[in-house]
Amino acid sequence: MERSPPASSASASPHGAVLKPVLSTLQLWGIAVGLVISGEYFGWSYGWATAGTLGFTVTALFIAAMYTTFIFSFTELTTSIPHAGGPFAYSRRAFGPTGGYLAGAATLIEFVFAPPAISLAIGAYLNVQFPSIDPKLAALGAYVVFMTLNIVGVQIAATFELCVTLLAIFELLVFMGVVSPGFSLLNFTKGGWSGSDNFSLAAIPGMFAAIPFAIWFFLAIEGVAMAAEEAKDPRRSIPIAYITGILTLVVLAIGVMLFAGGAGDWTKLANINDPLPQAMKLIVGENSNWLHMLVWLGLFGLVASFHGIILGYSRQIFALAREAYLPAYFAKVHPRFKTPHRAILAGGAVGIAAIYSDELIKIGGQTLTANIVTMSVFGAILMYILSMLSLFKLRRSEAHLVRPFRAPLYPLFPAFALFGALICMATMIYYNPLIFGIFLLFLALGYVYFLMTARSRQDAEQLVTAEH
Template identity: 50%
Template sequence: MSSDQTAALKKVLKPIHLWAIAVGLVISGEYFGWNYGWGVSGTIGFLVATVVVTIMYVTFIFSFTELTTSIPQAGGPFAYSHRAFGWWGGLIAGYATLVEFLITPPAIAFALGSYTHFLYPSIPILYTAFACYVIFIGINLLGIKESATFSLVVTLLAVVELLVYIGIVAPHFSYETFVKEPMPFGWQGVFAALPFAIWFYLAIEGVAMVAEEVENPKKTISLGYIYGILTLVILAMAVMIFTGGVAHWSVLSSIDYPLPAALGIVLGRDSGLTHLFASLGLFGLIASFHGTIIGYSRQIFALARSGFLPSFLGKVNPRFQTPHWALFAGGLIGCIALCLGTTDQVIILAALGAVVMYIISMAALFVLRKKEPELERPFTVPLFPYFPAIALVISIICLISIVYYNPVLSLWFFGILLFMFIAFIVSGKYKNL
């Protein structure tokens, strides 16, 4: 890390800020994306998948917090796995995290385009998505970072909006509607729905990337993570269940704006409240979009700085002190993904990167417990080894399921990883890492 970069990292974040970052990174997942799970599993099938994934995330976050507080470095999972396994562990974790944070923004950009199109049908979805990249990369290039206070305000707004939404649709909830065709694809559908359930919580681990900027990380990180995951569990369950009782799942299972559409059914599409909700919903999506752009740029920068990516990607703009090449490279990949993929495909690929990272992170936790028993652990995972073991096993089940139901996307994901492995070994670069 350069001295300029070190000087820029101020330890100012408190538990409330970490809660805001954790929830803000993820909250767009409550607004869209999860509903594609209904299309492959029905309401009850998706509820089962969500309960399983929720157990995975709760046990994972408690376990991951031990790693983040023990090794509070901006590289996050890359730093833990590199320390536990050496260069190959760092490569797998870095690649998986990078895929997750590069592929998540295009999915959110699709939703931003869809919400805007819902409000103004004359504006094409893809144009809005591209414009989001240009605007927020531009903001990041100028060094105007999303302040912790701004994160807090936008996240609170998004949480309150979801609570208002639940309050409006709850009186219209119909149990008969919710259980109609509950598991049309049987237990197979439950496994196929796992990546869409992951979308409810995906990217919460991004808090690890600001670990170096946390005031009193020994205590603060654990509080931020735990309050964050509890907030998201409550919101995810409430949004999914109440929305499922408003209309048959097939009506809302293939669109990028399920909540405004559900309000349109309850209040009428032309209702002022429906339009107001869709307008405010953009703030929740913007918070997550901007957060994931910061996430991918920091991850590219950290990997380049450590020698895992071309060195020019680890350079900082001399005027604005921002990782400009990392921002451009990630934006280019995101725009290509917008052109080539659909929202459901993008979500599946992001979930694939996430579960691979979860698996190697939990493995790193077990290895570091043995390899470095004297390492200072300000927060230790409760019920060790059961919590990390549960997170590891469910992550492996999710990985097998995603690969089984999405062989082509999985082939691309693991093919690129294999190519990188071979390139590192043939070039001899791994010896210096």
Template identity: 55%
Template sequence: MLNTLTRSLTSIHLWAIAVGLVISGEYFGWNYGWGAAGTVGFLIATLLVTLMYIAFIFSFTELTTSIPHSGGPFEYSRRAMGPIAGLIAGYATLIEFLFATPAIAFALGSYLHFLYPAFDVLYTAIGCYVVFSLINFWGIKESAVFTLVVTLLAVAELLLFIGIVSPSFRMELFLNDSMPHGYVGVFAALPYAVWFYLAIEGVAMVAEETKNPQRNIPFGYLSGIATLAILAIGIMMVSGGITDWHRLEAIDYPLPEAIGIVMGKDSSLTKLFAGIGLFGLVASFHSIILGYSRQLFALARGGFLPQRLAAIHPRFHTPHIALVVGGIIGIIAVCSGTTQQLIVLSALGAVVMYVLSMVSLFVLRKKEPELERPFRAPFYPFFPVIALVLSLVCLVAIVVYNFWLSVLFFGLMGVLIGVFVGTGMHKKLAE
């Protein structure tokens, strides 16, 4: 069975994928953090998470360039700590990507419903799965070009949003009821701050499809995190000072609503902004489909999932069966979940994977000191320690404030580990 991917991605494609994977987080989802912590409380949470991601990406880039494998975190953990660690990292990464996608699909449906009330949110979300799975099926280069175009449009729109809204910013509004739950609220808001950056590590999953990965991957990661940090803090700040922020804390289209407050809901600019705002959601939706399909492919190729998922289409050179299966799982999640719960589950998967990745970095430094490392984590061991500690803090915050979702997440993980060990797969794959 053909299971070789084609190398065709350049540094600009990787920047677009890095930003595209995440940029929907600037459009919706983060505003739930205001409900948990208030504006200043959420700003503190966001600054902490930004520090975590900067340290994490500088450290994670060492892993990605040293081991350019489409499995990404699954392969790093397996290589460092064995098959069970690989299974946990693969499971966590799949949860992150598979459940981020339906949350974005909900937001796409909500944005279209905001523009045209005749559009049903659920049916629109399902339709998006069909359309963008087909685009991903077409080929990696074509998918990357599409991602580049919509990501550029999304970044331009967010900069336009900041420019339009910032003259209406009032500090007294931003500081009103700014930390209603004190520092406990900061702790509770951490998962929503993670949403600003969640999935940027998905660049690792196209490492096998990248030309000169040792040079292009660091550029994609580092330029991507810089772009996202500027946009995240800018958007959160200006949005919180144009009105009573409670009006924006629990909706799936906060930016069109903010423009509507500033310009008037009947303004043509408000409608235009909501329309082109779809580009940011499309960029993330499309890019995360790319990510979860490669993770399913890599886990199947490694023997952790049915081999059929590792099939590559002979003409388009894409993991077509993984795309279909991931889409079916996402559609089921769209029909059964809510945006807020999906964001929390996705963030939970992400921080578990971050913890394993940083531990893998330390283990591999000792276990394989001769491994070629084209990019070495700066300020080692401080950056990976910062990333590891803050990831653990975020993990505790998610579990404390989302207990039953955490029980579901770790319960399913326990079942998978039990089946994995009970069938002897951990010994077979360790050979």
């Protein structure tokens, strides 16, 4: 039987792999918003297809409340246990190695499956400007470019992330300004309850089915936790980055959805990867310079999330490998750039395979992107559940743990976040049983490896104990 160590740290790694603490508060905010901001550009409009604009608004507000209470609660864990593994480290400390495995595997699925969806959206945006470009080839090119940038150095990567995030926010504000002259609330509300102008009980199933696409508005903001070891002052800077980040994203999500839906016939924007350019077309026409600007600047939002999530998945792979939950091969740090280069390449290989696996992933009558998004969301929701359970457990088992930031209104905030996550999980299982089955298969295969490598983790712990 494995035992859980009292704490996890880079210095206690048997592989001697250490990340450099170089990130500022502003850079962490850029990562927090940048990780998520692609969710303002695409993905959410699939929710309109099932719930309508008004039904989806109700769903999105519920999810926004869940994420806000989650982030205020999650920040307590991140500042108390600053570790590149993030949720893996918290659940391992609270529930032992098996808890660590489940949280680590769930987070890995979330962060490995989100980038291929974003890269496909990058391809779709480029295809608007250059119809001859194959969106999948563009997605592959995005992987090559931004994996390379992440390998070159985290300081360079974080500075780039901050710049493209600021440009992406500016672009969203420009979008709202350009479409505002044609905005009509009547456009937004027409057929807003799953095709009906009036609410009825028949609209409720569509609102539940739209949950994964509301989550996409905020998915991966928790990835800042995986940069904790690289923050200069994580106990001060991470709370600021998280709280200002979630508030920024809530405001942008409401604004983008409202202005896009009010631009014209919103049904033309459902089930597509580029709703913002298409919404702008309804106002300015197909040949406007505003449209060309939107396509080019719109790429910044997608690039910010794509680039940031590569940082996130690589740190998760690195942390799991460093603690012998994955092969130690992936725990190596580049001798010159001090980045987990092997982990970056490994996650990229999985994402590229997903892009070119249409027949495997295009299931349940949904598009490839929608199914990848759903798979990523399953990982996220399981991780949210485990993180909130870890918070409650550690409050009892480690009451004297130093907590630089404490969840406000405890236990109400973490309880609401846990309740929301459980509702989301139950709903997603009901509407996506086949994808959930594949998700469970991934967890089961990983668990077999986890059991097979139990001895190596015990040996690694004994080595660390002997050294200290």
